[in-house]
Amino acid sequence: MKIKDVGEFGLIDKIRKKTKLYSKDVIVGLGDDTAVLKFDAKNYLIFTTDALAQNVHFSLGYFTQKQIGMKAIEQNVSDIAAMGGLPIYAVVSLSLPKNTDVKIFDGIINGINKKCKRYRIDFVGGNLSSSKEIIVNIAMLGFVEKKYLTLRSKAKIGDLIFCSGNVGSSSIGLELLKRKINGKSIKKHLEPKSRLDLARKLVKIGINSMIDISDGIASEIRHICRESNVGAIIYADKIPISNATVIDSKKINKNPLDFALYGGEDFELVFTANKNKLKQLKKHDAKVIGEIVDKKYGIRLVKDGKSLKLKSGFDHFS
Amino acid sequence: MKIKDVGEFGLIDKIRKKTKLYSKDVIVGLGDDTAVLKFDAKNYLIFTTDALAQNVHFSLGYFTQKQIGMKAIEQNVSDIAAMGGLPIYAVVSLSLPKNTDVKIFDGIINGINKKCKRYRIDFVGGNLSSSKEIIVNIAMLGFVEKKYLTLRSKAKIGDLIFCSGNVGSSSIGLELLKRKINGKSIKKHLEPKSRLDLARKLVKIGINSMIDISDGIASEIRHICRESNVGAIIYADKIPISNATVIDSKKINKNPLDFALYGGEDFELVFTANKNKLKQLKKHDAKVIGEIVDKKYGIRLVKDGKSLKLKSGFDHFS
Numbered sequence: 001m002k003i004k005d006v007g008e009f010g011l012i013d014k015i016r017k018k019t020k021l022y023s024k025d026v027i028v029g030l031g032d033d034t035a036v037l038k039f040d041a042k043n044y045l046i047f048t049t050d051a052l053a054q055n056v057h058f059s060l061g062y063f064t065q066k067q068i069g070m071k072a073i074e075q076n077v078s079d080i081a082a083m084g085g086l087p088i089y090a091v092v093s094l095s096l097p098k099n100t101d102v103k104i105f106d107g108i109i110n111g112i113n114k115k116c117k118r119y120r121i122d123f124v125g126g127n128l129s130s131s132k133e134i135i136v137n138i139a140m141l142g143f144v145e146k147k148y149l150t151l152r153s154k155a156k157i158g159d160l161i162f163c164s165g166n167v168g169s170s171s172i173g174l175e176l177l178k179r180k181i182n183g184k185s186i187k188k189h190l191e192p193k194s195r196l197d198l199a200r201k202l203v204k205i206g207i208n209s210m211i212d213i214s215d216g217i218a219s220e221i222r223h224i225c226r227e228s229n230v231g232a233i234i235y236a237d238k239i240p241i242s243n244a245t246v247i248d249s250k251k252i253n254k255n256p257l258d259f260a261l262y263g264g265e266d267f268e269l270v271f272t273a274n275k276n277k278l279k280q281l282k283k284h285d286a287k288v289i290g291e292i293v294d295k296k297y298g299i300r301l302v303k304d305g306k307s308l309k310l311k312s313g314f315d316h317f318s
Numbered sequence: 319m320k321i322k323d324v325g326e327f328g329l330i331d332k333i334r335k336k337t338k339l340y341s342k343d344v345i346v347g348l349g350d351d352t353a354v355l356k357f358d359a360k361n362y363l364i365f366t367t368d369a370l371a372q373n374v375h376f377s378l379g380y381f382t383q384k385q386i387g388m389k390a391i392e393q394n395v396s397d398i399a400a401m402g403g404l405p406i407y408a409v410v411s412l413s414l415p416k417n418t419d420v421k422i423f424d425g426i427i428n429g430i431n432k433k434c435k436r437y438r439i440d441f442v443g444g445n446l447s448s449s450k451e452i453i454v455n456i457a458m459l460g461f462v463e464k465k466y467l468t469l470r471s472k473a474k475i476g477d478l479i480f481c482s483g484n485v486g487s488s489s490i491g492l493e494l495l496k497r498k499i500n501g502k503s504i505k506k507h508l509e510p511k512s513r514l515d516l517a518r519k520l521v522k523i524g525i526n527s528m529i530d531i532s533d534g535i536a537s538e539i540r541h542i543c544r545e546s547n548v549g550a551i552i553y554a555d556k557i558p559i560s561n562a563t564v565i566d567s568k569k570i571n572k573n574p575l576d577f578a579l580y581g582g583e584d585f586e587l588v589f590t591a592n593k594n595k596l597k598q599l600k601k602h603d604a605k606v607i608g609e610i611v612d613k614k615y616g617i618r619l620v621k622d623g624k625s626l627k628l629k630s631g632f633d634h635f636s
Binding site: 001002003004005006008011012014015018019020021022023025026028029030032034035037040045047048049050051053055056057088089091092093095096098099100101102105106109110113116117120121122123124125126127128129130131132133135137139141 | 332341
């Protein structure tokens, strides 16, 4: 059997079943955006890793070198944002073909440093090795105050489900790039921005669960439901999609909703909160896209007056 | 210009020149085996990352899947050992082709877990993504008591240079594997073991500087001299090489000394200490291989009564 037959969720399950913990200092291990570890009386340490691989996550055909470095940092910051925390340190493992032009190397490092400056992250170490294709693997450490830690697993029945901003743009941008068609969505793919600043405001208001959108809303809702042992109803017409994304999707005769649900890499946030937080959360442009229900109802998508079973989201291996 | 023309040292220099730090909590940033970060009154946090890439660091032709996972952990533990610390947490970023057999995935995870159990490391998170070739990238966190922290940069003129055990075996083992010749060195390549336990004893005795042997003694001595701003004299006939390595190198008409100096992946330790520690250090089978001298003498290799300039060690990009 091949890993594409097992799928990403199946592989993660396998790892969780095989893996034991030895210390009592692990607050959250496998299964959230980052690991959460004991630190001091007020704070937890958060620890995460994410890879950006050539011809999987980027192509030198349309990414500048600097954009590669920038995105590699943003995607890790986005994971830390989703826990309610702040990034502090990064180590970078860079795998490059020997005949890579020095300009590409310089550009990637410049992109990493640009974003480290933006977030005041200390780039403290790393590793260089040769490879067939470029892979930028970053591990990041951050902190979160205990009171602000926000997990995937704490969604409660009755919670409203929110989305922090427009989705689908990054993946429609990728489609345009592949087809050499212009459009505003392209920049969202090449230069995505994490919602770190917003996430910090949200956790101070008080929300129950949160995840960042790396693999599309469908996949992220599934993670929240699975970890929180609940069901969800998503209203298709409430999912925020920008006019630019609608225009761009028309250029290639696609439904923008499919990109919002199954596309990924938007780095917006999906989160759930008690209804009594609605007023405060709306001030930050968060959009209600559904609600958390009992597990027995499953995960449903209400579209054109019909309630459908929500299909699985993007899977890295299928 | 290509990165192979700049070389690994040149690329690291470029990164150091481009990179700024924002926090006062970084004790050691780029340029040692791991980063060293503020933690509490007694301890530092140590943070490192290392990749194991298919057809660069391993081949499925002669590594079992389990050995891949095991080696990926060992090489990170070896970096933490070289700081005098103890590993605690790991996150694993696994890049795999979609058509990878599930048995390979299972084997790698089993190897990782086997070594995590050996060292009581908590495997707390990770990332899965698709790629052309397998890459196991691990980031590891550990602790070191402030009094035991041992850097590359603290070698002192007059220090003796020690090597913790036999070297050259791993790289001669690789040569045998490539040529399909049997020999005892092969296991040293497939199943290297870090010297964590020994490193902890050494730092308690009191040594001045330390590094682990990933790229051969020549490269490691160069790192110590560069960071400590000193020179070194290495005695070729003092470098510990096992009988098995001598026998195996004869099989392919090679000089085992070349593998010891330029081969790498032995995961033994090179360290320097004041002469007054000699008696205590010898109890742990550490061998004196040279001494630290003033920078003006450069890095010399004394061989057959002649003093030669020590050639550079293994470079990942040249």
